[in-house]
Amino acid sequence: MKETRDSIKDIWGERTPHKDGKWPTRVDERTLERPQRWVRSACILCSNGCALDIGVKDGRMVGVRGREADRVNRGRLGPKGLHGWVANHSPARLTRPLVRRDGKLRETTWTQAMNLIVRKTKETQKKYTSGAIGIYNTGQLFLEEYYTLSIISHAGLGTNCVDGNTRLCTATAAQALKETFGSDGQPGSYSDLDVADCILMAGHNMASTQTVLWSRILDRRAGDNPPKLVVVDPRKTWTAREADVHLAPRVGTNVALMNGLLNLVIEAGNIDEDFIEEHTVGFEKLEAVVREYTPERVEQITGVPVKTLRAAARLLGGAEKLFSTVLQGFYQSHQATAASVQVNNLNLIRGMIGKPGCGILQMNGQPTSENTRETGCDGEFPAFRNWHNPEHVYDLAERWNVDPMKIPHWHLPNHAMEIFRNAELGSIKFLWIICTNPAVSLPELHRIRKILSQENLFVVVQDAFLTETAELADLVLPAAMWGEKTGTFTNADRTVHISYQAVDPPGEARSDLDIFLDYAARMDFRDKDESLWSNGWTQRGRSSIGRNALRVGSAIIAG
Numbered sequence: 001m002k003e004t005r006d007s008i009k010d011i012w013g014e015r016t017p018h019k020d021g022k023w024p025t026r027v028d029e030r031t032l033e034r035p036q037r038w039v040r041s042a043c044i045l046c047s048n049g050c051a052l053d054i055g056v057k058d059g060r061m062v063g064v065r066g067r068e069a070d071r072v073n074r075g076r077l078g079p080k081g082l083h084g085w086v087a088n089h090s091p092a093r094l095t096r097p098l099v100r101r102d103g104k105l106r107e108t109t110w111t112q113a114m115n116l117i118v119r120k121t122k123e124t125q126k127k128y129t130s131g132a133i134g135i136y137n138t139g140q141l142f143l144e145e146y147y148t149l150s151i152i153s154h155a156g157l158g159t160n161c162v163d164g165n166t167r168l169c170t171a172t173a174a175q176a177l178k179e180t181f182g183s184d185g186q187p188g189s190y191s192d193l194d195v196a197d198c199i200l201m202a203g204h205n206m207a208s209t210q211t212v213l214w215s216r217i218l219d220r221r222a223g224d225n226p227p228k229l230v231v232v233d234p235r236k237t238w239t240a241r242e243a244d245v246h247l248a249p250r251v252g253t254n255v256a257l258m259n260g261l262l263n264l265v266i267e268a269g270n271i272d273e274d275f276i277e278e279h280t281v282g283f284e285k286l287e288a289v290v291r292e293y294t295p296e297r298v299e300q301i302t303g304v305p306v307k308t309l310r311a312a313a314r315l316l317g318g319a320e321k322l323f324s325t326v327l328q329g330f331y332q333s334h335q336a337t338a339a340s341v342q343v344n345n346l347n348l349i350r351g352m353i354g355k356p357g358c359g360i361l362q363m364n365g366q367p368t369s370e371n372t373r374e375t376g377c378d379g380e381f382p383a384f385r386n387w388h389n390p391e392h393v394y395d396l397a398e399r400w401n402v403d404p405m406k407i408p409h410w411h412l413p414n415h416a417m418e419i420f421r422n423a424e425l426g427s428i429k430f431l432w433i434i435c436t437n438p439a440v441s442l443p444e445l446h447r448i449r450k451i452l453s454q455e456n457l458f459v460v461v462q463d464a465f466l467t468e469t470a471e472l473a474d475l476v477l478p479a480a481m482w483g484e485k486t487g488t489f490t491n492a493d494r495t496v497h498i499s500y501q502a503v504d505p506p507g508e509a510r511s512d513l514d515i516f517l518d519y520a521a522r523m524d525f526r527d528k529d530e531s532l533w534s535n536g537w538t539q540r541g542r543s544s545i546g547r548n549a550l551r552v553g554s555a556i557i558a559g
């Protein structure tokens with residue numbers, strides 16, 4: 001066994017201070033046996049997306065090591081990355097499809113399972129239209145899998161009842177970016193953190209959630225040009241303990257706090273008037289609103305002392321390179337989008353965006369969850385196209401070679417809770433749940449479990465484990481996990497990593513891509529001229545992903 005450190009006890013590892021604007025490398029490794037070969041991959045357990053190699057011996061994973069050359073982590077791995085791969089070996093993995101017969105889930109063949117899905121799809125379409133088919137997916141597939149699912153949903157079936165569990169996690173990130181910038185793309189890079197002179201972490205406990213990125217900050221703070229750190233969190237987290245100024249507002253008062261900071265920054269004249277004039281709208285309105293949030297009033301609402309608020313505003317207003325990050329403390333709180341947008345506004349009025357050391361990252365939960373949004377599996381359309389913009393819809397229809405009316409743009413996409421509500425009311429008859437466990441993770445569990453148990457709802461669950469949701473399903477499809485399939489994913493700062501298949505999935509489990517391609521072929525989805533997958537597909541899906549998946553998948557990567 002080789003372990004470069006006990007990452008459970010020593011979460012962030014030894015300090016390797018930045019020198020001359022560069023973050024030194026440090027390779028972390030944990031292997032239980034000496035690998036026979038290493039397979040290139042990246043960690044999917046937080047949105048940092050650290051690059052790593054998977055060690056393989058005799059067809060089994062035996063450990064991981066960080067990839068030294070990678071810009072995201074320069075060889076480092078945190079406790080989740082070093083230990084998470086062990087889950088692949090769980091004896092609880094699903095290995096064969098299961099179908100409900102006489103009230104019990106019993107093993108079946110892939111052919112029977114896929115024939116049943118296709119038959120149920122066609123029956124539902126014929127009797128109720130494709131609008132009666134719902135797809136509730138995940139933040140954990142690979143880009144190519146999501147994109148294939150997006151084509152199936154939007155160009156194959158034509159349903160607008162598609163959403164990911166990202167809806168309940170970091171939907172605020174998408175919404176805040178769209179509200180401010182008109183598009184859900186992240187305007188920042190981890191490289192900016194190497195040169196920023198002030199960092200704001202709003203509701204973001206980076207020390208616990210993105211441990212390698214936190215090492216990058218600690219290493220800057222230990223280096224020759226340390227940045228100031230302002231942290232907003234009601235709790236005294238590890239992140240907050242490190243801060244130069246810790247703002248601990250009462251829960252639910254983030255908007256008032258941000259308004260107070262914006263007011264002080266504007267009042268002190270720390271704004272970039274040229275930038276505001278050239279690149280923003282509505283500054284006067286913003287100024288009028290935040291003027292009402294005097295430090296004394298903000299203290300009354302938030303509990304943050306006037307002195308502390310002023311100290312934070314001085315740092316944020318005086319910085320020459322300001323970088324801001326946002327996460328769940330803002331997303332899962334009162335007025336989530338408004339509070340997160342005010343962080344965007346802080347960088348905008350200071351002109352701190354689009355140049356080195358300046359920017360914003362509205363963080364995600366996992367690198368793969370960014371792909372849910374990029375590909376339109378959150379109910380939007382691929383590459384951040386807007387369902388409400390006819391030009392976007394026509395452009396997509398042209399790329400997919402389908403009639404624009406096939407693409408469901410006549411109504412707002414139904415979000416996750418609406419999909420379940422529609423199932424409850426009986427207007428959704430077929431619900432395909434992919435790599436997520438709503439019987440545990442959605443609000444009002446008793447209601448969700450009752451919905452999933454309805455006689456007149458056909459429920460398919462595609463997962464690696466027999467989850468609480470799978471136990472209620474009519475059909476269960478065993479899926480491969482990370483390391484058992486090849487694909488790419490996009491981390492929070494838009495670095496795309498490829499993860500190669502290192503080992504075979506257990507038993508008869510298949511990659512999600514294989515399952516989607518098999519379904520698409522059996523459904524015989526067509527564009528205007530030929531099959532939507534006219535370049536062919538294979539049962540195992542490894543050699544031929546399909547013309548459309550490759551074409552637009554690579555366009556997203558290039559973007």
Ligand code: SF4
Pocket residue numbers: 043044045046047048049050073076077078079080081082209210211212213
């Ligand atoms: S910081 Fe995130 S991506 Fe990196 S090893 Fe830890 S969990 Fe994985």
